[in-house]
Each structure stands twice: as structure tokens, then as C-alpha cells.
Amino acid sequence: MIRFEAVAKRHPGADRPAVADLDLTVAAGTTCALIGPSGCGKSTTLRMVNRLVAPDAGRVTVAGRDVADLDPIVLRRGIGYVLQGVGLFPHKNVAENVATVPGLLGWKRGRIVARVDEMLDLVGLDPARYRNRRPAELSGGQRQRVGVARALAADPAILLMDEPFGAVDPVTRDRLQEEIGAILRRLHKTVILVTHDIGEALRMGDTVALMRDGHLVQVGTPERLLAAPADDFVETFLGGMRALRRLDRLRVHERVSAESASPPLPAIAPEASLREALDRMLATGATRLAAGSGTLTLEAVRDAARLPDGSA
Known part of the structure; x- marks a missing residue:
């Protein structure tokens, strides 16, 4: 667990705090996405976890221990860090990059070699093809995968990701978000x-x-933010496609009825999103889809997209 307790930070010469009175808890084993306009304090917040930035007030704790009381080198070796542009060492090959932290921790060579191959497999890169390549020989998406493999190589409990996919094209970014998130x-x-x-x-x-x-405006599950923005700023930031974004988060199997799918209907996978189901309906002209042993109706999709105030 990571906790920010009344944390504040003002950078020298700044006319306002970068972070002000921040209280936030990130539960163990979960992902918390920090988002907001440029300069809102999100990167400063992240960098206080591994002591790249020190708070002026309050404290940051990891597993109940104040990071200010921990040796920064030991702390950082136990935290994976992925950033925009990846930051791979250009003079080292892929295997040497992934092995960086295990090498610093004194792992034996055989264990490192096995771990490198395991991590490359994990992020979808064939070790035999990629372990000896240099970063310059990789695409942007491949470099980002190597960056994630390097961050996970020593099996840290915590991973910090600062705009990790911002430097890749939209199609690659969508695929990386899905795969790395999983x-x-x-x-x-x-x-x-x-x-x-x-x-x-x-x-x-x-x-x-x-x-x-610098202030935390709202925190909650994606579904909660989409369904109940705390104020006009949150609603505006989420944009005019709240209903479609909500459908992206919901799965077909959550809205399937037991109604028999006959006569034969266009099919959709139960694990697909309701946004995908809506696209399928629009493409086929159908108002019902077969989903496993049940049926998904257009009305069920509409109900899922409808927000509590009745708007969509």
C-alpha cells in the first residue's frame, strides 16, 4: 500500500504549490491513474514515492514505512520505474538493459539470464530474436515493452509509470495499454x-x-467518475463522451439476459466491452446479439450507458 498523508510541495520560485494537502491511498495490488491538466502536480506526486522529490510537509508511506526514513538507493531498487521515452541504455543490448537491477542486486548470472528471457516472454518479445538487439534497432512499442520488462525484472512490489506510452503511435498505445494493464x-x-x-x-x-x-479534485473507480463527476471541472475534463467511455469499461456478460438466442443472431464474445457490442450492432443492424448462452439487447446497452441523472 502507498499512502500520501497531508502531503505538500512547492518548487523554488513557484507562485503556488505543486501539490497541496494531498491525501490519497493506493491499495496493494491495484493501479491508481493520476490525471489532470499539465502542471497539476501529478508527476511531482509520483516522484515523491521513490524520493526523487521530497515533500515540504506531510509524509509518503510504502507498506506503512515513511519513505523519508528509508535509504533512497535501497528504496529505488525495490520500485520499478517506467517513463516516457523509456530511457534504455543505448550502448547496451536488450538483455543487458533488462538485467540492470538484478545485476545491481548481485543475482547470479544463470538466474539473471533466465529472468531476462522470462520478462521478454512476459511482454511479448521473443528472447531469441530480441535479447541481443540494441534499442536503436527496436520500434517505439518494442522499446516500451523492454522498458516494462526492465522495470519488472527484479519483481518489485511497486511500479511507477510516468506517461509511459506517450511517445508511441495511437494504435500501438491502445494495444500496450491493454496488454501491459493485463x-x-x-x-x-x-x-x-x-x-x-x-x-x-x-x-x-x-x-x-x-x-x-496541486489539489485532488476527485478519486474513485472509473465507473464512479463517469457516472457521478464531483463538479463541472471533472465533467468537462471527462469530455462529452462519458456514456461511450462508460461502455468501454463494462463487459457484455454483465448485461446478458437468459433469453434464448434464436433465431440465429450475430455473436459477440461475453468478455467483450459493451462499446464493442454497440459497434457490432451498428455494423450488422441487429438489436440483439448472441453472447455465450444468452442474449444482449440494444436496450440493455442503452441502460448501461445511461447516467444517473438520466443523461447519456
């Missing part, structure tokens, strides 16, 4: 993700913390 959930890592992309925050975050001018 990996982190499977490994039960505690993650803080800083992003400017609301879609990324809603897709990857178990909770989303929206900041403005």
Missing part, C-alpha cells in the same frame, strides 16, 4: 500511473485520481 493485474503489482490521456486512465486504472492546481 500483465500488471495478473502480477498484482501496486502501480501509480501518471497520464494526460483520460482513455488510458479509465482503461488501466482500478482507481482514477483527478488533480487540478
Whole structure:
């Protein structure tokens, strides 16, 4: 668990705090997406976890221990860090990059070699093809995968991700969000993700913390933020596609009825999103889809998209 308790930080010469009176808890094994306008304090907040930035007031705790009381080198070796642009060592090959922290921790060579291959497999890169390549020989998406493999190599309990997918193209970014998000959930890592992309925050975050001018405006599950924005700023920030974003978060199997799917209907996978189901209906002209042993209706999709105030 990571906790921020009444944390404040003002950078030298700044006319207002970068972070002001921040109280936030990130439960163990969950991902918290920090989002907000440029300069809102989200990256400063993240960097206080591994002591790259020291708070002026309050405290940050990891597993109940104040990070200010911990040796910063030991602390950082136990925290994975992924940032925009990846920061791979250009003079080292992929295997050497992934092995960075295990090497610093004194792991034996055989264990390191096995772990490198395991991590490359985990992020979808064939070790035989990629372990000896240099970063310059990789695409942006491949470099980002290597960055995640390096951050996870020593099996840290905590992962900090600062705009991790901002430097890749939109198609690659969407795929990385889905794949890396699934990996982190499977490994039960505690993650803080800083992003400017609301879609990324809603897709990857178990909770989303929206900041403005150093203050925490609202924190909650993606579904909660979409359904009940705390104020006009949150509603505006989420944009005019709240209903569609809500459908992105909900699964077909959550809205399927036991009605028999006959006559034969267009099919949709039960694990697909309701947004995908809506796209399928629009493409086929159908108002019902077969989903496993049940049926998904257009009315069920509409009900799911409808917000508590009745707007959509």
C-alpha cells in the first residue's frame, strides 16, 4: 500500500504549490491513474514515492514505512520505474538493459539470464530474436515493452509509470495499454500511473485520481467518475463522451439476459466491452446479439450507458 498523508510541495520560485494537502491511498495490488491538466502536480506526486522529490510537509508511506526514513538507493531498487521515452541504455543490448537491477542486486548470472528471457516472454518479445538487439534497432512499442520488462525484472512490489506510452503511435498505445494493464493485474503489482490521456486512465486504472492546481479534485473507480463527476471541472475534463467511455469499461456478460438466442443472431464474445457490442450492432443492424448462452439487447446497452441523472 502507498499512502500520501497531508502531503505538500512547492518548487523554488513557484507562485503556488505543486501539490497541496494531498491525501490519497493506493491499495496493494491495484493501479491508481493520476490525471489532470499539465502542471497539476501529478508527476511531482509520483516522484515523491521513490524520493526523487521530497515533500515540504506531510509524509509518503510504502507498506506503512515513511519513505523519508528509508535509504533512497535501497528504496529505488525495490520500485520499478517506467517513463516516457523509456530511457534504455543505448550502448547496451536488450538483455543487458533488462538485467540492470538484478545485476545491481548481485543475482547470479544463470538466474539473471533466465529472468531476462522470462520478462521478454512476459511482454511479448521473443528472447531469441530480441535479447541481443540494441534499442536503436527496436520500434517505439518494442522499446516500451523492454522498458516494462526492465522495470519488472527484479519483481518489485511497486511500479511507477510516468506517461509511459506517450511517445508511441495511437494504435500501438491502445494495444500496450491493454496488454501491459493485463500483465500488471495478473502480477498484482501496486502501480501509480501518471497520464494526460483520460482513455488510458479509465482503461488501466482500478482507481482514477483527478488533480487540478496541486489539489485532488476527485478519486474513485472509473465507473464512479463517469457516472457521478464531483463538479463541472471533472465533467468537462471527462469530455462529452462519458456514456461511450462508460461502455468501454463494462463487459457484455454483465448485461446478458437468459433469453434464448434464436433465431440465429450475430455473436459477440461475453468478455467483450459493451462499446464493442454497440459497434457490432451498428455494423450488422441487429438489436440483439448472441453472447455465450444468452442474449444482449440494444436496450440493455442503452441502460448501461445511461447516467444517473438520466443523461447519456
